Amino acid sequence: MSYRQRLSFFILADLFLIFASFALSVWLIMAQPLSLMLIGKEESIAIVLFTFIYFVFLYLFKLHRKAWEHVNIKDASLLFLVTALTMVSIMFIQLFANSLISFRLLFIFSIVFSLFNSGVRFLWKVSLTPIDWDHLNYKRTLIIGAGSAGTMLVRHLITTSSIRFHPVAFIDDDPDKQKLDIYGVPVVGTTNDIETVVSKFNIDRIVIAIPSLKKHQLNEILTKCVKTNIKTQKMPMLEDIIEGKRSFNDVHDIQFEDLLGRDPVILDDLSISDSIFGKVILVTGAGGSIGSEICRQVAKFKPGKMILLGHGENSIYNIDLEMKEKFGDQLTCIAEIADIQNREKIFEIIGKYHPDIIYHAAAHKHVHLMERNPDEALKNNVIGTKNVAEASHVHKVGIFVMISTDKAVNPTGVMGASKRLAEMIVQDFNAKSETKFVAVRFGNVLGSRGSAIPLFIKQIKNGGPITVTHPDMVRYFMTIPEAARLVIQAGAIAKGGEIFILDMGHPVKIVDLVHNLIRLSGYKTEDIEITFTGIRPGEKLFEELLASDEIIDRQVHSNIYIGKGSFFNVKPIEKLILEYKHMTKEEIRKQLLRIVRQKSSKG
Template sequence: MKKWTLARIARGIRKHALEGLVDALLVAVCYILVTGVRLGGRIDAPEHTALAAVALGAGAAQVLMNIVLDVYWRDWSVAALEDLVAIVKASAVVALGLFVFDLVGPDHPIPFSAILPGFGLVVLAEGTLKIRPRWRQIAGAAFGARGKEGAIIVGAGRTGALLARDLSDGSRGTRVICFVDDDPRKQGTYVRGARVSGTVDDLRSLIETHTPAVVVIAVSDAPSPLVRRVLAATRNTSVRVRAVGGFRLGPSDRGPLRPIDIDELLQREPVRLDAPETRSFLEGKRVLITGAAGSIGSELVRRVLEVAPSAVSLLDTNESGLHDVVAALPAGAPARLLLGDVRDPSELARAIAESRPDVVFHAAAYKHVPILERSPLPGITTNVLGTARLLAALEDADVDAFVFISSDKAVAPASVLGLTKRFGELLTFAYARAHGRRWSVVRFGNVLGSSGSVVPIFTRQIDAGGPVTVTAPEITRYFMTIPEAVGLVIRAASAARSGDLLLLDMGEPVRIVDLAKQMIWLRGLRTPEDVAITFTGLRPGEKMHEELWLPDELPVATAHARVLRASARAEVPPLDVLLRVTERVASAVSAGDERSAVALVREAVDARARAAV
């Protein structure tokens, strides 16, 4: 509590003098009114003078107690029960003082029987005056904030109640029509004056009855199946769907509603990392993550830290990105920055010597198909030579496990990216076979929201009013959220054996045009009326449909339902053959010979035998 100083007192007088004067007069009037009613309106002279004097004294005492209890320094626009209790306490002290005055004094200008009713009237009057910043909200709640657009809230729990409170005055332009909730105990109950009128299954009929402008999902971390049920109920209607984005703490704070993100619609159950095999794989271990500033690498850092490793080393060339990743970690996290390049053998040797890793996740890569088609040498240098140099540097290190992060582009590759990722897979398999180490490959498809993926691109295009550009009407891709992909990578790596190829269950492929339409609709817009979709044609290196495995890789189930293991693979060239190819690729890159570098990688990838091992 701040100390009372002359300066603070002076500031308080300047700021609150008028409010204090109003309080004093209000309290005096309350006690005079109650006394007049108690005496039937008969207050004879000189008793009225004494009554006025005592009532004004009570008003002055109220102001003094308000100061003592900091009533004037409270933000009444967000008043809570504790603030009203302060007024009750101040008024009670004044009432007690009047009782004492009547007990010791010969006269009773305010009789005993008037003090208690006066106390109640003062509390009512003072409370009403103090919450005047919320008069509009109270009026809106009392009269239903008519004229505002209506909302049906999904979820009658704490989040829904807080949202209803935030919308209750209509100042946000929205009024609550009713709630829906799947909890049978809440059916027919009321939350901040709005009825729980049914379950999510009743949402469609409620929309037809009440014609709301918006349906709000007010469930913390709403599961994807719930989001899909709500969206299905609002399909082919003009109703917008929103989620809770925050609550108002002050009059100028942002609105509480936000659009539904596409990853909320597509995400599946979160991947838990508390399995015994995952803990034994990472707990107490030293972990090195390359490409740690990227979308996958940064999430790997965060998720690996959940399993209590002894240290996590972050290797990347992106200085600002590394800083941002570490700055977002909890205080005291055992994370170390290693600014370095997987393409530089001396920097790799230094990074490995400093981190002394037990487990390595290799996520460093160039990954944008169109860019690598135009500039293949940087992609080959990073994805092929960088991987080869990292594996060579780890030969003499005491590394328990190495995990190469691959892509569905490596399956029957049609692009430079796919060729380089497939070459990295072959190198990893060859090293595992040559040295008998627990080195493995984890392969999966696109991740939502990663840098350069279609989701942020579509978001920018929609925000700009369109058009949204899609390469072809029938093009499909596999999608997974970044947290889900990384969680499954860790689970897969913990179950990997030497030379394993592990595949993540990506679900069903998604038509890109359907994804674009869904994102437009989630913004409350329509296509083509509001935002048009145009088709630009396949770009160099792109395929109409991606695959997750080759026919001869024969995926089978593992202990985790969403991780598959390739039970057989196409024959892998011997390590010495791949290393000779790598040397020739390095020479072509040094000479700036794009055609030869790409041809060498393609020849090594395509020349593999197709016989299953």
């Protein structure tokens, strides 16, 4: 309905209601049939005055523009205020003129008209509010959190038919909210009552609507939700909704990082800013999951120039475009397509830009693929690292930070062995260079290209089976932003020669992780089959962050430790680099593992 049609309807409706209310009020006072009622000159003048003044106040308060299908308490209060002001105006006029009508009649008329007036607008709201009576097809939803976010979510769910959630009850730990009714949805208990409420109200879906929750608080709630075997989701951050980044429709599944229960890493922004602000930063593997996040985090500290170096043109194009869109002229960003295995090209680029800090994130990281291709692991992870490190030494780069892995500790496979050799090369360069060379070691990174978690989630959505290597497999986990922040922090406090070990929290048993993901997806553990495929070559049941000879030297940050490096001989590495082209893949694999297991002194 157009604005003119809506305005005409309410003008005609109000005119009718004024005359009908006045007639009813007279009838109530005189207690006579309508046919015997007499409306004289005074009554007629009063009706005309009321009508004129009423419409003037409607205009002044802009109530004629209201979309009454979206009426709220403020709008209803304004409507009653307009009626009251009109009555007061009529009474004021009577003080300066002969009495038009009795105050008793005015009082009754004001009550009757207010009821009729608000009633018509309420019926209008009800008639235009979309109602789907087929709630059998809606998910009976429990909302955890009866604060502003939860209240807004429920209001949105009630008025939006495209989201097939039917809010049934609230859960909230605030004692002042208990037994409240919000938009017809009762607050029925606290988070300790989740299991009971789910059973009592036949809940099909749980939505957590407390965007301000800290990670450990969210983890406590999720632990209780897991026991219900009901699909659990979260609503977006209110800030993202307000800024237009997300909508209420974006109620999304619980991610594994929510289960880690760790609050965000707090950085020493001052030391990081001192090391990055105005400096030239180069990131290898800048298009990868870790490399691209390092770029995002570094950019916040306003470097003078950032060089995005990578082998894949599409991924480098994407991160370059993202940086330009987000930071514009505030950041000088240069994309360079280069393979770290190309020694001449790497020397050319580093010599051209003379970076102050290099974050070396380029690496092959898929364990089973490297097991089948040990020559590629050697060329990329070992020779590629040596090329970047040597160029950094020659061109006097300030700090070189290599991203390593827990698989480099007592490696049983090619990928881990190649990363351990890369660490050895970096530490060797530190002993003879003005450049500060350090390595940062951490475990599995959620959402990275080498992570199994996205595969598990995909397999659950497909109904299984979920493929797990071994029932006793245990891993350390960290999110991509956590890892990137701590890599940058380690670079800011580097003295040279350190192996930084990031605090990964407690190790997680993979089977327990899969069971939790199944339950939070709304299934019982027996609903989805788990298939154990066996440990693949190069894998271990338990990963370690330190070798037995790498004792913890000291803690330099609440989330960062320094492992004291052991002595080693890099000559076998140099010999392998010279001779590998004449070796078979199996010979390369054996040599990689033999070198990392040797216990010789540095030479």
